[in-house]
Amino acid sequence: MTAPAHPSDPATTPAASTTPPAASTPGAVRAAAREALERARRRTLALTDCLDDEELCAQHSRLMSPLVWDLAHIGNQEEIWLVRAAGGQDAIRPDLDPLYDAFQHPRAERPALPLLPPEPARRYVAAVRDRALAVLDTARLDHDEADPLLADGFVFGMLAQHEQQHDETMLATHQLRHGPAVLRAPRPAAAPADAADLPAETWIPAGPFTMGTDDEPWALDNERPAHRVDVAGFWLDTVPVSNRAYQAFMADGGYEDPRWWTTAGWAHRVQAGLHAPLFWRRADDPEATPGGWLRRRFGVVEPVPLDEPVLHVCWYEADAYARWAGRRLPTEAEWEKAARHDPATGRSRRYPWGDADPTPELANLGQRHLQPSPVGSHPAGASPHGVRQLIGDVWEWTASDFAPHPGFTAFLYKEYSEVFFGPDYKVLRGGAFGVDPVACRGTFRNWDYPIRRQIFAGFRTARDASPDETAGAGR
Ligand SMILES: [Fe+2]
DSSP states (O other): OOOOOOTTOGGGSOOSOOSOOTTOOHHHHHHHHHHHHHHHHHHHHHHHHTSOHHHHHSOSOTTSOOHHHHHHHHHHHHIIIIIIIITOOOOSOGGGTTTTOTTTSOGGGGGGSOOOOHHHHHHHHHHHHHHHHHHHHHOOOOTTOSSTTTGGGHHHHHHHHHHHHHHHHHHHHHHHOOSSOOOOOOOOOOOOGGGGGSOSEEEEOOEEEEESOSSOTTOOGGGOSOEEEEEOOEEEESSOOBHHHHHHHHHTTGGGOGGGSOHHHHHHHHHHTOOSOTTEEEOSSGGGSGGGEEEEETTEEEEOOTTSBOOSOOHHHHHHHHHHTTOBOOOHHHHHHHHHBOTTTOOBOSBTTBSSOOOTTTOOOTTSSSSOOOTTOOGGGOOTTOOOOSSSSSEEEEEEEEOOOTTOOOOSOTTTTGGGOEEEEEEEESOOTTSOGGGOOTTOEEEEOTTOOSSSEEOOOEEEOOHHHHHTTTO
16 A cells, blocks of 8 residues: 655755845845745655555545645646746646635545646646746845735745645645555754752743744745734743643543633543544553553554643643643744744744744754654744744644734735634744744744644643732833
8 A cells, every 4th residue: 555665854954044134135145045945845855755645635634635736736826826827828728726725625535636646736836846946046035026926936935935835735644644654854963961859831022022024035925024012021931831741641640620711622532522632542451551642653653752742632621731831832022932933122023033044953843853852942043031842843732813913914915814804813923843944933923723633733831920020010
């Protein structure tokens, strides 16, 4: 059923560059765009070449598309935006547009569509890519270019992000699929020596900060514009909630006690039969397994590692855990302030550690590993206040609904973000191990339904200052 594994998966090599910093030259933008597009394509092919045609065309879960749909959809979007819109060229395969329009066909319907088989799909995306790179070679990418598609290479950056986001979705399909493992990557390093001694929570002082961005060249519409937000002082977990901590919630009957759940959350818990994170099952010999639980991870069954951030929990589970712990989920503004505000200068950084692109030392991104790093990892990537792992490892659920920043303008089209604004979706921040650096930064916003568990999401918790802590404000 399965093609040979790819032990030297090119998607696991470190990223060379991420996005052009503001005020890059057109030449630097062109090089960054080419590198980002080529890196995305190496990953796309690594995620699809490792499976045979039957598996590529199968629907591994009704939540997901067949992988062959994602593959050709990536090419179709690239044709629409880079070849036709940016390059002004005629369509290559206009007949494919309706088939690969995500809004016309929900995922559950896609296996029944007359999709391109794997080999024609590969030829199609390669042909589109040749034309797209030729457009990139000659496009005007100056910062003051009048066409907003081309200025700072925006549309090329947008398409590299689009492909990487589908690669992340395809990685989730790999996790849902049954069958022998086909993806390989080294395990992350053990936690650093000081991880056990970190304070459980970190104080983020009160005050305004700049949320969102005006000058990140490839930031998407929902990250814009920059605006000031006043945030009351609050306590935030120094590291994401671990499997060990989550198992304490489970062992204390957290899944059986409606006190910890919202009304909607409890109804969902009962109806869906939730009793543990997705992909977990009780060990046959719980006494011999630390914590007593096993998980399936990309085709491998292994004991749940207690010091890893909890993964594959929905928003309702995260929210229930936080209430059980006497805490709450952070708001999106709190999360972004903790991740970006530099108290020394008052400005907001691109990332917790500063403005430099992510490296393997700073954050677990880019599918270099197939799991999060242990809690307390990546001290070099900590925020100025010492909060760790805000970027990478696991997406973090926030308390906030997905809403536009004040002054939001849809760009390039309403279906990118605007149609999703509202109470149906909760915001996730920070990216996960399967997120490429080009699609992850301090302003990047992800959103999903509160019932979703197949995404690579965990969380951390927060609390308000107590009255005596407020009296000592300014600490
Ligand atoms: Fe898409």
